[in-house]
Amino acid sequence: MDDLFTPPSGDWQRVSPKLATIRRILILIPSSVLVIAGVLLSLLLADFQWIGGLLSVLALGGAVWGWLWAGRNQRSWGYAENADDLLVTRGVMFKRLVAIPYGRMQFVDVEAGPLARAYGVATVTLHTASPETAADIPGLPAAEATRLRNRLTELGEAHGAGV
Amino acid sequence: MAPESDVATEAVGLRTHPLTSVVQGALWAAAASVGLIGSIFTGDGWGDMSAVLSLVISLVGGLLLGMGFGFLTWLFTRYVIDGSELRINSGIVTKASRRIPYERLQSVDIAEPLVARIFGLAELRIEMAGGKDSRTSLRFLRLADARDLRRVLLARAHGTAPDESPVAEQRTIITVVPPERIVIGTVLSLDFLFAAAGSIALIVGAIWFGQLVVALGGIIPLGTWLAQIIAKRILQQWEFALSRGHGGLRIERGLLSRTSQTIPYARVQGIAIKEPFVWRRLGWLRLEVDVAGYAAHGNDEGVASSSILLPIADRTLAESVIAELIPGFDVDVPRTAAPRRSRPFAPIGWRYRWVGANERTFVAREGWIERTTSIVPHHKTQSVELRQGPLQRRRRLATVEVHTPQGPVDADGRNLDADEARGVVLAQLARARAARS
Incomplete structure (x- = not known):
């Protein structure tokens, strides 16, 4: 069944494992705050111990699930530059494969938040005239993101076909 | 070409019509009065003031304020047509100057809201490709001037000097939809039948049980819905005329407010054939069209550019119009239908789902109450997507989507056999590639 989402030629280029690290940090901060709040609550309010305990357990469970999800999700992302199209795949449970002909590109965005910058990764998004096209590739190493943007722009101009 | 400052007030150029204010x-x-009538009905009004008095005040106040504002706007608005661009300078306090290079111009529409129409005036709407702010309107001009200006702008946009093109546009009428047909079509649509039957049932029930006040709560929303259906499907589509000119199709429609819009052939991104439940038995259908830039504005102004290409037509007429916009279109294409095991996702609808393609177009069909056939020419394919959720995976199904710019056309093939779906995606990429080169 897995061959349903393989590229027509070549292999998927995978995104950086740093994406999983960044997402784990983003998940761990709120969940650790919740765990601490839960522990404090059960220590301070003897009558409502069970609320604090429940909060801690739920937050801990969320953190463990998020930790595993981040790893699996990061491994599911992939992209391939074919002769005429860019292919992007993602998702473990809900799988997607989007193919965008280079000539359909309207513009390319490169974005990086503070945490992403600290880890040296960025998100590249390819926009077409259709709002349905979801072609973003997160967790690209900065150099690769710049290379991909330049290459997509170049290819877009070479294949350009207007709207 | 560019003057000293981009927003310098130029005392040159033409003014819009003085009656604008x-x-x-x-x-x-x-x-103002529409808003007030609404609140009078719900029982608010303006404190102790009588309803009639407050209505008069809001009418006069709105008129005076609007006239004052309109006069100032008119005083400070000028437009200039020169060799390479249309320039509109406006603004009382904040000066704005917008330049519209002719080659960026996507379409020019003329709208005549009812009030303007009484004075013989019209608004010129100029569309450029781009985001939300891509529409410029020039209000109000004499209808003849607006038509003249549109002709000049369109001629310049097509790269010909305006004096080379004939004074009167050469147009051939394709069809005029008779008003009675639009009325019958609306009456036979399911939502109208439902709204009308609901209203009648409520009124009868209210009289029967003598509970008028209680029923009012149900009649007002139903009545509003009914009025909206009538306004949208009958008043706006009244005397719908489709004609053919050089460069595109022209649509003229409306009973109270008239709209005249042009759809250039090259800008058609896709067409949807919609066959509502009752109409299908009579062989009628509706055509809607995806044009880049139109859908971004929505239908907020009522008379705005709409995506309806033919409000009601029979199959032969519809096919000839589609053939004109998308040459090489054919519904009888090799089909990939949804398999029987997709039944849990659509217990009835799965039978009517298929996608297919010939060498020119991609076709997707779905729906059993309102049957929709979406047609996308291969060279307009923006991107192709294959997707699968956990439940679909258990049944070896997958969904194919062919993306088009925002609009009524939605060429999706949901819950197809997974391997066939992948085949459709790859084939569509190859066809789109072949169509572009």
Whole structure:
């Protein structure tokens, strides 16, 4: 069944494992705050111990699930530059494969938040005239993101076909 | 070419029609009183003041304010047509100057809201490709001037000097939809039948049980819905005329407010054939069209550019119009239908789902109450997507989507056999590639 989402030629280029690290940090901060709040609550309010305990357990469970999800999700992302199209795949449970002909590109965005910058990764998004096209590739190493943007722009101009 | 400052007030150029301020005032008065009538009905009103008095005040106030504002706007608005661009300078306090290079111009529409129409005035709407702010309107001009200006702009956009093109546009009428046909079509649509039957049942029930006040709560929303259906499907589509000119199709429609829009052949991104439940038995259908830039504005102004290409037609006429916009279109294409095991996702609808393609177009069909056939020419394919959720995976199904710019066309093939779906995606990429080169 897995061959349903393989590229027509070549292999998927995978995104950086740093994406999983960044997402784990983003998940761990709120969940650790919740765990601490839960522990404090059960220590301070003897009558409502069970609320604090429940909060801690739920937050801990969320953190463990998020930790595993981040790893699996990061491994599911992939992209391939074919002769005429860019292919992007993602998702473990809900799988997607989007193919965008280079000539359909309207513009390319490169974005990086503070945490992403600290880890040296960025998100590249390819926009077409259709709002349905979801072609973003997160967790690209900065150099690769710049290379991909330049290459997509170049290819877009070479294949350009207007709207 | 560019003057010293981009927003320098130029004392040159043409003004719009002086009656603009009157029309603006009337539009404001209408808006003010519509809002007030609504609140009078719900029982708010203006404190102790009588309903009639407050209505008069809002009418006069809206008229005066609107006229004052309209006059100032008119005083400070000028437009210039030169060799390479149309320039519109406006603004009372904040000066704005917009330049519209002719080659960026996507379409020019003429709208005549009811009030403006009484004075023989019209609004010129100029569309450029781009985001939300891509529409410029010039209000209000004499209808003949607006038509002249549109002709000049369109001629320049097509790269010909305006004096080379004939004074009167060469147009051949394709069809005029008779008003009675639109009325019958609307009456036979399911939502109208439902709204009308609901209203009648409520009124009868209210009289029967003598509970008028209680029923009012149900009649007002139903009545509003009914009025909206009538306004949208009958008044706006009244005397719908489709004609053919050089460069595109022209649509003229409307009973109270008239709209005249042009759809250039090259800008058609896709067409949807919609066959509502009752109409299908009579062989009628509706055509809607995806044009880049139109859908971004929505239908907020009522008379705005709409995506309806033919409000009601029979199959032969519809096919000839589609053939004109998308040459090589054919519904009888090799099909990939949804398999029987997709039944849990659509217990009835799965039978009517298929996608297919010939060498020119991609076709997707779905729906059993309102049957929709979406047609996308291969060279307009923006991107192709294959997707699968956990439940679909258990049944070896997958969904194919062919993306088009925002609009009524939605060429999706949901819950197809997974391997066939992948085949459709790859084949579509190859066809789109072949169509572009």
